[in-house]
Amino acid sequence: MSIKMIKPAMITTLVADPRKGYRRWGIGAGGAMDTVAMKVSNFLVGNEGDQVVMELGYSSSQILILHDLLISATGKGFELYLNNKLFPLWRPVKVKANTLLRLAKTTGGTWAYLAVQGGWKAEEWLGSCTTNMSAKRGGYQGRILQTNDVVEAETNYSADETGSLPWSVSVMSLNQFYSLPNEIRCMPSIETDWLSESSRQIFSSGEFGVSLQSNRMGYRLYGPLLSVKEKRELVSSPVEVGTVQLLPDGNLVVLMADSQTTGGYPRIASVIQADLPKLAQCLPGEKIYFKWLSFSEAENLWHDRDTYLAELKQSCRLQLNLMR
Numbered sequence: 472m473s474i475k476m477i478k479p480a481m482i483t484t485l486v487a488d489p490r491k492g493y494r495r496w497g498i499g500a501g502g503a504m505d506t507v508a509m510k511v512s513n514f515l516v517g518n519e520g521d522q523v524v525m526e527l528g529y530s531s532s533q534i535l536i537l538h539d540l541l542i543s544a545t546g547k548g549f550e551l552y553l554n555n556k557l558f559p560l561w562r563p564v565k566v567k568a569n570t571l572l573r574l575a576k577t578t579g580g581t582w583a584y585l586a587v588q589g590g591w592k593a594e595e596w597l598g599s600c601t602t603n604m605s606a607k608r609g610g611y612q613g614r615i616l617q618t619n620d621v622v623e624a625e626t627n628y629s630a631d632e633t634g635s636l637p638w639s640v641s642v643m644s645l646n647q648f649y650s651l652p653n654e655i656r657c658m659p660s661i662e663t664d665w666l667s668e669s670s671r672q673i674f675s676s677g678e679f680g681v682s683l684q685s686n687r688m689g690y691r692l693y694g695p696l697l698s699v700k701e702k703r704e705l706v707s708s709p710v711e712v713g714t715v716q717l718l719p720d721g722n723l724v725v726l727m728a729d730s731q732t733t734g735g736y737p738r739i740a741s742v743i744q745a746d747l748p749k750l751a752q753c754l755p756g757e758k759i760y761f762k763w764l765s766f767s768e769a770e771n772l773w774h775d776r777d778t779y780l781a782e783l784k785q786s787c788r789l790q791l792n793l794m795r
Contacts, residue, residue, distance in 0.1 A: 472587075472624040475535040476616050480527035480574070480583075482687070485591055485610035485622070488521035490599035494732045500712070501601045501609075504528070504687060504728050504751035505582050507648050508545040510780055511640055512586035514787045515543035515563045520780070522590030523600045523610075525622070527574055527583045534585075536570040537621075539630040541588040545640075547649065547752045548580025553633055562639035563787075565630035579652075580752045589626030604687075604729070638790045640783070647779070649749050653757070656746050656764045656772075657715065662705070662737035666717075670697035674740070675763055679723065683755045687729040690750065692759075696721030699737060710734040713742035715761075725750065743769040745776050 476483070486509065489500030503509035503526055510520035527549075543563045544551045551558045552573040558564050560583075566572070574583050593600035593610050602610025611622065666674065679694035697717055710716070714726045716736040725742055726734075728751075742750060743764060753759060764772075 472538045472540065472627050473621050474537055474540075474572075476618055476620045476622070477533040477535050477571070478531070479616045479618065479620075480532040480576075481529040483525065483527045483532060483616040484602040484604070484614075485523050485593045485600065485616075486526045486602060487523045487593065487600040490597050490601060490603070490609070493597055494709075497732050498597065498603070498606070499730055499732055500728075501599070501603055502728050503582075503584065503601075505546060505584070505748040507748040507776070507780070508547075508582065508584045509586075511561065511783065512543045512545040512584040513590075514780075514784045515545075515561070515640070516541050516586050516588040517788060517791045518586060518588065518590055520784065522586070522625075523593045525585040525591060525616075527585065528581055529576070531576045532574045534572040536566050536568060536572055538568050538624075539628050540566045540624060541628045541630070542566055542572075543586050544574060544583060545586075546580060546583035548577055548754070549583040550575045550577055558635060559639060561645070563636040565628075565632070565634060565636065567630050567633045570633055581754050582751060587624045588628055589624055592623045592625055636790070636794070638787070644779070644783075648745075648776070649752070652749050652752065653759045654762055655742055655750050655759050656762045656769070657713075657740040657742045658764055658766060658769055660714065660738040660741045661708070662717075663739050665699040665703065665737050666739055667698050667700050670699075673697060675761055678758050678760050681753050681755050681757050681759065685755055687727055689724045689726045689730055690753070692723040692725065694722075697723070697739070705735055705737060707733045707735045708738070710738060711741070713744065713747055714738050715740040715742065727751065743772060745769070745772040
């Protein structure tokens with residue numbers, strides 16, 4: 472049960488649940504950039520949410536399916552083709568052997584996720600199979616996938632023909648995760664009060680662009696420059712995915728999935744967990760704006776998201792069981 476990479480996307484890796492418990496040693500959690508798309512892709516083929524999936528970013532890709540598979544592709548900014556026939560994203564698809572799969576890059580998104588029933592085989596490192604490219608561990612030899620790499624699935628599957636299964640995630644359901652894609656909600660952080668009054672107002676009313684320098688470690692932003700009330704020395708302190716740091720030149724960076732564990736720049740805000748997937752799907756050059764939320768509002772959004780994902784997981788399992 473395997474596939475062969477014919478043309479990987481610009482950044483193609485195997486990702487799984489974050490690597491937890493090693494931050495004190497400077498090892499970040501990693502994992503998917505868009506955790507919603509990753510989990511849902513797994514659910515659609517009957518997996519738990521943390522099985523290994525393939526994350527493909529920024530450009531088109533081609534993959535040769537060598538054996539029968541049950542797959543699903545999710546994410547934003549891509550179209551799925553099997554032997555040049557268009558298939559929907561966010562839906563399970565059974566695929567016959569010797570099929571050419573193509574994820575064609577379109578507009579309005581950055582990352583796609585390809586799941587297979589049972590998950591992809593990957594190297595485990597420190598309790599997770601997600602790729603850590605800095606340490607060159609986990610995933611597929613600790614690196615991005617390249618042409619002619621062969622990736623195997625964990626379980627066998629027999630497909631009578633290539634075709635979609637009769638259920639999917641609705642557009643209405645997706646809207647709760649990706650609607651208002653340029654509005655990024657955040658909470659105050661440790662050094663928010665360091666901002667000058669004018670900079671705090673600009674942060675919540677200005678427009679910021681995603682820089683070409685953005686990557687899995689952090690999304691650098693450009694736009695109106697911010698400043699602090701007075702210059703202070705900051706000892707390197709803990710940071711987390713979603714932390715918004717103020718750089719010395721007045722620009723901002725939002726830490727993403729592969730971010731470091733500590734930093735020496737003021738932490739002026741924290742993007743709420745529920746909005747990290749839609750921030751991850753912003754392309755370089757795309758404009759965003761920030762909106763302040765209270766802790767209780769962010770907590771409610773997180774709870775609503777987890778409740779929906781749990782219900783979706785059970786629904787997908789029920790549908791697959793009815794087919795057996």
